[in-house]
Every structure is written in C-alpha cells, then in structure tokens.
Amino acid sequence: MNPEYSRHEPKWYRPKVPIFWWLKQWAYFKFVARELTSVLVAYSAVMLLVLFVVVDRGQVSYLEFVSWLSQPSVVVFHMALFLGLLFHSVTWLNIAPMAIVPKVGGRIVPAKAVLLAHYAAWFVCSAVLTWVLISK
Amino acid sequence: MMSALFLPILVAVLFIASPLELIELLTFGELQELVRLPLVRLALFGFVFLSFFHWAHRFRYTIYDTLQVSHLGRPIALLTYGIATTMTLLGAWVLWGIG
Structure with missing residues (x-):
C-alpha cells in the first residue's frame, strides 16, 4: 500500500x-x-x-x-x-396557486383562477359559518 | 388550509363580536344543542387535529430555519409532534365527554 x-x-x-x-x-x-x-x-x-x-x-x-x-x-x-x-x-x-396546479381537459388551469377559487371558498365558508352561528 | 378558511370568521364571531354584543349569537339552548351534536364534535376533532399538527410542522421548520439548529432535528421533532399528539388526544378526550 x-x-x-x-x-x-x-x-x-x-x-x-x-x-x-x-x-x-x-x-x-x-x-x-x-x-x-x-x-x-x-x-x-x-x-x-x-x-x-x-x-x-x-x-x-x-x-x-x-x-x-x-x-x-x-x-x-x-x-x-x-x-x-x-x-x-x-x-x-x-401561495395556493404555486402548490396546486390542476389540469382540466389536459389544459393547466390559470393561477389566477386557482387563487380566485380559494378566495371564493374562504368567502363561502365564512358566510355559512356566520349564518349558522348568528340568531335567526 | 382548513384553519385559513375557517378560523378568522370563528374568532371574529365567537371571541370578538359576540362578547362585545355587536352581533347576537344563537340562544344558549341552541348553542348547547349544536356543540352536543356528534357530527359537530367529530368536525371539531378533525379541525383541532389538523390545527395542532399544522402548528407542529410549521413551528418545527421555523425553529430549524431561524435558529439554525438543524443538528437538533430529532429532539425538536419529538417535542413539536409530541405536543401536537398530546393536544389532539386531549381534544379527543374532551370532545368524547361532551353531551
């Protein structure tokens, strides 16, 4: 060696x-x-x-x-x-559009659409919870 | 994601607006009926499970990244996930006893 x-x-x-x-x-x-x-x-x-x-x-x-x-x-x-x-x-x-890149019919959904969908979901969840919790 | 979607409105309604009497919540009887529903308790269990583990995961990597202590990876992971597991089990025990 x-x-x-x-x-x-x-x-x-x-x-x-x-x-x-x-x-x-x-x-x-x-x-x-x-x-x-x-x-x-x-x-x-x-x-x-x-x-x-x-x-x-x-x-x-x-x-x-x-x-x-x-x-x-x-x-x-x-x-x-x-x-x-x-x-x-x-x-x-x-940051959701960076993590979620869905495809519809073989085409990538635009990042803006993913972002808008998330904000729409936030609005709907908030509205439903408020409706459930407040006095009718 | 669940916490991002649900928590701001829950905190605003239950812990700010209602105590300040800006809005009128359900009557106490209706509220009690709601929290005793098995489906609602199951939903809250899922929610707290996700919230505690969300905290554990985020906090673990924030400690690594900010304090530069990746060599302490195992004890920090044990501590954060251990706390999350304990809190989740405690939550399950609490919710099981309701009703």
Whole structure:
C-alpha cells in the first residue's frame, strides 16, 4: 500500500448563515411571520375546545366565559389574534396557486383562477359559518 | 388550509363580536344543542387535529430555519409532534365527554 495514501474525506460546504437572516428582506420576514402565525392557529383550536366545554357545562359556566372574553385586555388580545389569523389566511391562500396546479381537459388551469377559487371558498365558508352561528 | 378558511370568521364571531354584543349569537339552548351534536364534535376533532399538527410542522421548520439548529432535528421533532399528539388526544378526550 502506498504510505502516502490517505482516505479522501470530503468536507461539507456549509456557509454560516446569521440567525437573523430573515430580517434582511421583506419576503423572508413575511415567510417567517406566516409560519409563526401557526402558533395563533393552535391557540384558536384550544379556545374552540374550551368554548365547547363551557357550553356543555351549562349557562353559568358559559356566561363566566363570555364575561372573561369581554374584558378589554382580552378583547384587544383577540383583535390582535384576528389580525394575525387574517395575515395567515391571506398569505396562505396567496401561495395556493404555486402548490396546486390542476389540469382540466389536459389544459393547466390559470393561477389566477386557482387563487380566485380559494378566495371564493374562504368567502363561502365564512358566510355559512356566520349564518349558522348568528340568531335567526 | 382548513384553519385559513375557517378560523378568522370563528374568532371574529365567537371571541370578538359576540362578547362585545355587536352581533347576537344563537340562544344558549341552541348553542348547547349544536356543540352536543356528534357530527359537530367529530368536525371539531378533525379541525383541532389538523390545527395542532399544522402548528407542529410549521413551528418545527421555523425553529430549524431561524435558529439554525438543524443538528437538533430529532429532539425538536419529538417535542413539536409530541405536543401536537398530546393536544389532539386531549381534544379527543374532551370532545368524547361532551353531551
């Protein structure tokens, strides 16, 4: 064996990326902000479970919950939550045409049509839920 | 996708407009009847399952990408999906007990 032989060990090319890379461009920031709004999605899911439990327990429990919801600090927090969820929905629906490229009769459906269909679905879902939940 | 379609209106109606008395919700009896319907509870279970795992997946990769800690991939995945699984099971237990 050649005494000068040494096994070739390639080194990974991994450039160091600063932790705050996502603050350097608006598009990067928007991406990370959208991903982080998933925390608000999880919080809202917990709140829906809590609502179901308090409604099941009875009217006293429900009224206590509504009284907590109507405290100014809670209202402000939930308004911020709503804005965060709107941002989540809009940015999420806007990337739908990049992820979904349907074909009809062998032809690709235009991205604008996919986007409009998603916004129409959002509107219909919102309208139906409002109709179900409000007093007739 | 489900959270994008349904959550803004649910939060606006149930947690903002109704407590501020901007709109009138169903009567308490109607609301109680609604949340006790098996189909509604099943729908909420599906919704919370998707929401918790949506959070887990997004949060996992946000931690990787922002904090540059892909070498901690396994513990972070265990933590995020573990929390999502626990919350989903808790949700199932809560919804099973309703009615």
